[in-house]
Amino acid sequence: AQSVAQPEDQVNVAEGNPLTVKCTYSVSGNPYLFWYVQYPNRGLQFLLKYITGDNLVKGSYGFEAEFNKSQTSFHLKKPSALVSDSALYFCAVRDRRYSSASKIIFGSGTRLSIRP
């Protein structure tokens, strides 16, 4: 069975410092991996995805994520945090054996708080 875990409910970082939001997954096949961001009372916005190739994926707003197959992780990173990065972040995984996006599984979310 597929699953995804975001072990931290909240991450607090000072503005200008690097940030990491953790995600680990469990799928029986090779995964598609996604990160989304949600601002208050808004829908989810797609940030980046891993399909194949380079383990370091670059996405929107200066975010990047590193795929680590041996550790089954897909941590979200940014070299220098902005106050405007404060939001709820979701990791999602889908076994690529399934063609339908209905099989995507979302993590429980990590609230990122950037202090000035």
Place this chain on the structure above:
Amino acid sequence: DGGITQSPKYLFRKEGQNVTLSCEQNLNHDAMYWYRQDPGQGLRLIYYSQIVNDFQKGDIAEGYSVSREKKESFPLTVTSAQKNPTAFYLCASSMQTGEGQPQHFGDGTRLSIL
């Protein structure tokens, strides 16, 4: 601009009442989805549709119904059988072709009980 429009933004339901949440997309996507979001939990899939006039139950379909009469529209009805309907409801769409297509989300409808 292309996107997904959900309405209303806020909705209140009385006991025994059915309510319908609207979702319209102009992205020309074949697939559409309804999710429920509760605090501290990830998104849970209610229903999805991969093509017009066809839809499938997700993980928590009980107490909900949908229709897909047009490609652009995927309304969700929360029936009186849903005993705990208070939540944030998100509609999404995606392309069916291409590897690892991401989902595009609307801005949600927050449903509360009067």
